[in-house]
Amino acid sequence: MADFQSIIDDIHQQIIAQKNYGEVAGYIPELSDIDPEKFGVSLITVNGVCYQAGDSQDLFSLQSIVKVLLLSMAYTRLGGRLWQRVGVEPSGTPFNSLGTLEYDQGIPRNPFSNAGAIVVCDVLLDLYENPRQALLDMVRRLADDDTIQYDPAVAASEKAEGYRNVALANFVRSLGNIHNDVDAVLALYFDCCSIAINTEQLCRLFLVFANNGQTLDEHYQLLNVSQTKRMNAIMLTCGFYDEAGDFAYQVGLPGKSGVGGGIVAVLPGHFSIAVWSPRLNEKGNSFRGLQFLEQFTTKTQLSIF
Numbered sequence: 001m002a003d004f005q006s007i008i009d010d011i012h013q014q015i016i017a018q019k020n021y022g023e024v025a026g027y028i029p030e031l032s033d034i035d036p037e038k039f040g041v042s043l044i045t046v047n048g049v050c051y052q053a054g055d056s057q058d059l060f061s062l063q064s065i066v067k068v069l070l071l072s073m074a075y076t077r078l079g080g081r082l083w084q085r086v087g088v089e090p091s092g093t094p095f096n097s098l099g100t101l102e103y104d105q106g107i108p109r110n111p112f113s114n115a116g117a118i119v120v121c122d123v124l125l126d127l128y129e130n131p132r133q134a135l136l137d138m139v140r141r142l143a144d145d146d147t148i149q150y151d152p153a154v155a156a157s158e159k160a161e162g163y164r165n166v167a168l169a170n171f172v173r174s175l176g177n178i179h180n181d182v183d184a185v186l187a188l189y190f191d192c193c194s195i196a197i198n199t200e201q202l203c204r205l206f207l208v209f210a211n212n213g214q215t216l217d218e219h220y221q222l223l224n225v226s227q228t229k230r231m232n233a234i235m236l237t238c239g240f241y242d243e244a245g246d247f248a249y250q251v252g253l254p255g256k257s258g259v260g261g262g263i264v265a266v267l268p269g270h271f272s273i274a275v276w277s278p279r280l281n282e283k284g285n286s287f288r289g290l291q292f293l294e295q296f297t298t299k300t301q302l303s304i305f
Helices: 004-016 063-084 114-127 131-143 152-161 163-174 182-193 199-210 225-238 241-250 287-300
Strands: 040-045 050-054 255-257 262-267 271-276
Touching (some): 004 040, 004 287, 050 199, 063 131, 063 199, 063 255, 063 262, 114 163, 131 182, 131 199, 225 241, 225 255
Antiparallel strands (some): 040 271, 255 262, 262 271
């Protein structure tokens, strides 16, 4: 296996020395105050060995990365019945697009678009008595860290400026694919996106997708092997919106990004890797994060291809 620490250190230092392009997610006011030059990396192997560089212990907002975890919660309860409410096809459109919803009769193309995740939140309100606590319990157990919390300031900031998501939820409701009160669904969605995390915790969270659904706790299996395979497939094809094909081409790992600047990816059977850098490219993905992961898989020659 490659010397992960030296490779991570080398790439991290090389990227820091270069100009950092992109902008922070200013349309969420609470995220606009983040230091745009922060840059952290963590990698954890399926054996639990951890490698880190930079601002790996700084907290950031999980944002759309949480969609993978929300989907896992619904998928473990409903299995294939979930796909009656949301599809598994790449959208080829921005994360907050309304474009295809009417044509698709209110069934979002995939669960990682904003519309798709809002539908999943609607499903979770029916499946769990307290989905917020169920998500937090799952996150804490996967990360083996009871300090992880929601960030109410980020959630409030999103609620205050979330006009596009309000439109998405109401449009899907008008087409019959939201069953609960729209305000309740959106409140759950905004809260879940606000979870504060660092790259090490994020790696531990996603190690389950690198390890056939098994966590480092041998008594806790989140997904079975078949479900894990399907989750990784959706991450590969849909995890980066209209940049998913480019990520597969450049990086070659299943993964998920968030507008908080985080990206997490997995190599099944080997490791999970998380990068955080708040400046985003025009597609809403971390500029430095994409750079790092492309160089990492190129130098290590480790990808799914």
